[in-house]
Amino acid sequence: MNLSIKIGKMKLKNPVMAASGTWGAESGELFNIDSFGAIVLKTITLEERSGNPPPRVCETASGMLNAIGLENKGVEDFISNRLPKLRSVKTHIIASVAGAGKNEFKEIARRLSACGRLSALELNLSCPNIKYGVSEGLIAHNEKAVYETVSAVRRATKLTIITKLSPNVTDIGVFAKAAEAGGSDAIALTNTFIGIAVDVDTRKPMLGNVTGGLSGPAIKPLSLRAVWEAGKAVDIPIIGIGGIMDYKDAVEFMLCGAIAIQVGTANFVNPGAPAEIIRGIEEYLKKHRISGVNKLAGALKLG
Numbered sequence: 001m002n003l004s005i006k007i008g009k010m011k012l013k014n015p016v017m018a019a020s021g022t023w024g025a026e027s028g029e030l031f032n033i034d035s036f037g038a039i040v041l042k043t044i045t046l047e048e049r050s051g052n053p054p055p056r057v058c059e060t061a062s063g064m065l066n067a068i069g070l071e072n073k074g075v076e077d078f079i080s081n082r083l084p085k086l087r088s089v090k091t092h093i094i095a096s097v098a099g100a101g102k103n104e105f106k107e108i109a110r111r112l113s114a115c116g117r118l119s120a121l122e123l124n125l126s127c128p129n130i131k132y133g134v135s136e137g138l139i140a141h142n143e144k145a146v147y148e149t150v151s152a153v154r155r156a157t158k159l160t161i162i163t164k165l166s167p168n169v170t171d172i173g174v175f176a177k178a179a180e181a182g183g184s185d186a187i188a189l190t191n192t193f194i195g196i197a198v199d200v201d202t203r204k205p206m207l208g209n210v211t212g213g214l215s216g217p218a219i220k221p222l223s224l225r226a227v228w229e230a231g232k233a234v235d236i237p238i239i240g241i242g243g244i245m246d247y248k249d250a251v252e253f254m255l256c257g258a259i260a261i262q263v264g265t266a267n268f269v270n271p272g273a274p275a276e277i278i279r280g281i282e283e284y285l286k287k288h289r290i291s292g293v294n295k296l297a298g299a300l301k302l303g
């Protein structure tokens with residue numbers, strides 16, 4: 001069974017990646033990074049960010065809300081202290097980046113492209129917990145800003161570009177097209193859905209930021225629809241994300257048009273999930289006598 005796929009210049013040994021911000025050293029040995037198709041690192045920004053006020057995470061029905069707010073130590077710390085620790089990793093490393101407008105994105109892309117070890121940049125245009133860019137809104141909510149940001153990064157790097165879009169829009173196809181026109185090699189869908197949870201006794205929001213990003217099984221049908229719609233709009237590959245807990249969820253995303261998938265919230269519940277999903281996809285292909293995983297992308301039977 002051939003599990004390998006191509007995204008831009010990257011050849012991945014399998015289509016399963018760890019999603020940005022949902023794993024770390026604490027995932028322990030169960031989290032066998034080298035076996036994944038790729039890993040996406042936590043989003044970094046040009047300068048250090050302290051993130052949002054606590055509480056930053058809470059549980060909801062079939063999911064979780066988070067409002068971390070892109071806490072990170074900035075791009076220079078990443079290059080000097082974090083990236084060297086990942087040198088021995090035997091899979092593709094994808095840096096996730098965010099910035100206040102296209103010039104910051106371009107500058108981070110320029111600095112990261114020079115450091116050699118990265119295979120791709122995932123442009124996080126869609127973190128729902130911070131405001132930056134055009135009129136203090138999200139870049140991913142403004143079609144022109146998506147196009148201009150991706151084009152600026154395209155001019156600054158030869159690395160593969162993945163554009164991570166927001167599901168919190170009316171017509172996702174328009175934004176996927178803008179990313180494709182800007183020169184993105186792939187689209188990642190979805191980031192989290194904006195939500196609120198309330199403590200009725202204190203009458204306070206559960207999160208310090210009031211709103212947060214909903215992830216986990218609760219969002220899977222919504223993310224599937226976004227992948228399906230985006231797949232109809234563009235020719236570049238789609239990476240499906242949203243509530244993927246097991247191999248069946250992963251295959252659902254592929255049938256709806258994704259060539260690869262990312263595992264997020266599942267890592268908090270079961271750090272072994274990505275490895276189990278890789279095995280499950282392989283067994284699924286064997287059972288259904290499908291020679292390669294790339295044959296699944298968009299193979300949903302209609303009617």
Ligand SMILES: Cc1cc2nc3c(=O)[nH]c(=O)nc-3n(C[C@H](O)[C@H](O)[C@H](O)COP(=O)(O)O)c2cc1C
Binds near residue numbers: 064068
């Ligand atoms: C605690 C937490 C932190 C996250 N941090 C980031 C981040 O830094 N950058 C990013 O692009 N997405 C981030 N995400 C979003 C995930 O990468 C993913 O798009 C989202 O959670 C949906 O997938 P899931 O339902 O499998 O978790 C974060 C999600 C969670 C739950």
